[in-house]
Amino acid sequence: MFNLYSRTVWLNSDGNAHSHSSTNEDVILRLSGVEKVYPNGTRALKGVSFDVPRGSFLAVIGLSGSGKSTMLRCINRIHEPTGGEIVFNGQSMRQLSARDLCRVRQNIGMVFQHFNLIKRRDVLTNVLSGRLGQMSEMPFGGIFRKWPKEWIDEAQEALKLVGIPDKAFVRADGLSGGQQQRVAIARTLMQKPQLLLADEPVASLDPATSNSVMQYLKLLNEKHGVTVICNLHFLSLVREYATHVVALRGGEKVFEGKPQDITEQWFKDIYGEQAKEVEIH
């Protein structure tokens, strides 16, 4: 059904994805001492370090304002980190030139809380836009090119995979939240990343829809070997889907381990003494 994912590991556009990662085969991403100071002086990250094993499903938890979104955006340099080192596939992200950054970003997908679709365009265009990275070398960023026929077929295929093949020609703002998030996942499918950054992908969805969206992320992770880093607010989801957990508080890492290691005490440490766990199914 999905020839889309026939290869377990997708290659870099320059074709040498893992040639240099033999020493740390199992680590896809390494953060060491990552810092971020926003122009207004806010110190959002104060030296965060951890490793992300290839193929893992890493959940990032922490209170609002603890720096989760900032950290994700620093990884693919949507926000420039101001200190520390980020190594993706053995390559130092912070040293990349603008052009190389475009190339590396093609291997890092991203899903957002508010879906961030192009609202006034149809779903198919939104899904296809996951491939824009591959057009970036063309004159004018490929904006005057027509989408190749095979890509359109793949996009239809991706929409089928996330269960909304009939919505291809509907404008994106005509979809429900859950459907929009599935379009965003289809966009990522088109991009075929090795790493997926998901910033609270289910925070604005109802519990049932949340679970189905999480299922798609799990599918990506387990069937297609995409490493997932996912900001989550609900520990029940963390326990159900994540293989690894990192917790942030005030821009610092306060916990790293397995979901089942989060004890009552850790929970209080991460979320504060007053916190009580809420369930979501």
Added chain:
Amino acid sequence: MRIPSFVPMIESERRTREWSGFIIEILVWGYIALVAARIVWWNMILPFVEGFAIDDSPRAWAASIVSALNYDSRYSEFSWTAAGLVFAAGAAAGIGFGLTGRGFGPWVASLSKLQVNNPEDSIRIRNHWSLARKEGWLVLALTILTGWVLTRVELGKMVELVGLQSFGRLVLQLACGLPVIGMPLSAGLEFVLNGLVSLTNATNALIGSAGEALPLFNLECVPSDASYYGNAVSKLLESVYLAFMATFFAVPVAFVLAFFGARNLTRHSFATRLAYTVVRLYINVTRSIEPIIWAILFSVWIGIGPFAGALALMVHSISSLVKQYSEAIEGVDEGPIEALEATGASHIAVAWFAVVPQVVMPYLAFTIYRWDINVRMATIIGLVGGGGIGGLLIQEQGLAHWTQVGTLAALIFFVVWTMDFLSAKVREAIQ
């Protein structure tokens, strides 16, 4: 010059603000002194005193003042030296007030969005600025006085009969020029005006005031003929098309420049930040020069005619559109931009796929509005040789052909009103 700490402001800026407040205070008092001397003393008090001195029965005190000062309103001039001295005296006072840190200058310099948390502080702030308030009112009063003197406001002239009569004649002639309704309208107006004149004459006779009776209006209305309309309408169309061309060719240029004029798309590299500065500088300079000046420049360059007018409007339209377009870009939802950047798309692709869909509708509205403005301006541009109906208008006005001027004004009004109506409808429909 210290501004006390209970006045809220960003602490790192306090020093600079104190200094700017001090300087503003000096300038303000210089201004107060200058206006007081030049306008109040020189233009109002001295002529008043002089009036007593040269009266039929001169007053000794007035004559002595005038001769002591060697003042004569016909010849005396307010010298640059005097102006300098007065200003310096005011500035010296300003230094004194400035040092207290309580005047108008420090108040202006201390303005910020910051809120006071402590209610006691807001009372202290109120008291602190009591001098500043008085100074502010003084400046406002002096400025209004100056404006009054400089624009030579003479309300009396508005009710002088000679002026009213010329005004009435002009109105009748203009009314006569209106298409279709011209003749009956001007006849009707004449009837009403003559009624007023008769009434005035009757009242004058009744109260026995001297002077002749006012003549009745008697205008022979010869409306513009068909061939005149033909000529006028063709000129009018010239203006409309000229405006269209100017708008049409301004759009693509503005479209491209707007991306470089938007802060949120030009943050990422030195080159784009430079482009931003250049574009902003360009639009600020070209926008600050009125289209009518551009029309003069272009008609000197390429000769009088509609082409010069179209170029003038285009230059102005480009910068206005860039400003509006780039503000639209700055207001877009950043989400899709982030999402596409994350896929590794190039900046051009991000702009095209994430920004453009969000701004087409506002662009359309701005563009139609710009065309509407350009049609209005095109009629004005003609006044200085930019072609179109404005040229005809200024010509007829120079020859005092008021009936024709009335015709042209009516035609212009009709087109401008139609454009305004249509553009409002379209903008409403697409919002």
